[in-house]
Amino acid sequence: MxxxxxxxxxxxxxxxxxxxxxxxxxxxxxxxxxxxxxxxxxxxxxxxxxxxxxxxxxxxxxxxxxMFSYLMNFNKKHTGLTESQTQVLECFFKGMSDRETARSLTLTESTVRNYRFKLREREKQAKVFLAIMELLGSRSVQGAPDEQMTVHKGSSVLDEKFGITEKERKEVLTKYFDGSGMLINFPGKEKRKVIILTEIAAKFKPGTEYSEKDINGILEKVYHDYVMIRRYLIDYGFMDRSADGSRYWTREQR
Incomplete structure (x- = not known):
């Protein structure tokens, strides 16, 4: 699954x-x-x-x-929220008044009211955009492009690198992985890297913290240079780690 x-x-x-x-x-x-x-x-x-x-x-x-906490911890690429907006929304979710929110975040009440107004405007925009996309999706357009590959929720790589079709994904996985699931070699092209890293990241369970030893144990079953793969998973936003490097987790969990 x-x-x-x-x-x-x-x-x-x-x-x-x-x-x-x-x-x-x-x-x-x-x-x-x-x-x-x-x-x-x-x-x-x-x-x-x-x-x-x-x-x-x-x-x-x-x-x-x-789910509120889980979704709020998504990468900004997916939420579109600034750090300040995230803090304000968290206060609103707790049921705090504008005055309490302002005091908690060291803001003026008028600033908090302005945040509330702008967030409601964004909500309206999101509803209209969603309706537009659902109408677009309901049309059966002849010659439409292949279905796009779904990208890992925590990834922070630029959107331009995600124009990947399911057909491309299967071709890359077949080319770079052998029958036992081992990576034959790591690609140099960015699009192929994203496909490979997405496949490897799926081996880690969301919500679970791993030690460096655990991470290495899983990755060495995929590729001989597991240190490089571990670094790429972090650099490309699929995983994150604690400051001392003792704990790792999938990016969308934090």
Whole structure:
């Protein structure tokens, strides 16, 4: 299951919830980490027993901190939010008044009101743009370009490098990986690097922290120069690490 693809193909309502209902599998699937809770089963939470959907809701909140926090920690490339806007939104989400927000962020109340107004304007723009794109997607255009490859949520590489079709992705993976899943050699072209790194990044579970030893153990099964791959995963925004290099995680988690 490609969780990254599942996330980007989900509806806004599903994205807000953080999970989808898979009718074929008769289960609820977490859009963050791929955790599955099957229908027809009852799950125990301490002394309580809950339904699969309720268990998933608790999982989203307990293990991922809720979807608001998760989405707010996305790369700016995906949210379009500045650091200041992010801080203001976090205060609003906590239910803080304009006065409380201003005091917390050392701003004037008029500045906070201006932020609120501009964010509402952006919301209107986003709704119109989404409607336009859905109308565009509903048209069956003959000779339309191949379906674009879905890019890792945490990646910070420039958009120009993401014009990758599914056909290109398959061709590159076939060329650079052998039958055992080992990388034959690392490409020099940027577009191919993105494809390869996206494939490798999928080996790491969102929401999980790894030690450097863990990272190396996973990467050395992919390529002999695992140190180089580790560096590229960080440089290209697929992963991040603590200041002392002792902990690593997929970028969208922070």
């Amino acid at each position: 490609d969780i990254n693809l599942l996330f980007w193909n989900s509806s806004i309502d599903d994205m807000k919830r953080g999970y989808v209902h898979d009718r074929e599998k008769e289960a609820y699937v977490c859009l963050v980490c791929g955790e599955v809770y099957e229908e027809g089963l009852i799950y125990q939470m301490g002394e309580k027993f809950v339904t699969p959907e309720k268990r998933m809701q608790l999982h989203i909140q307990d293990d991922h901190g809720g």
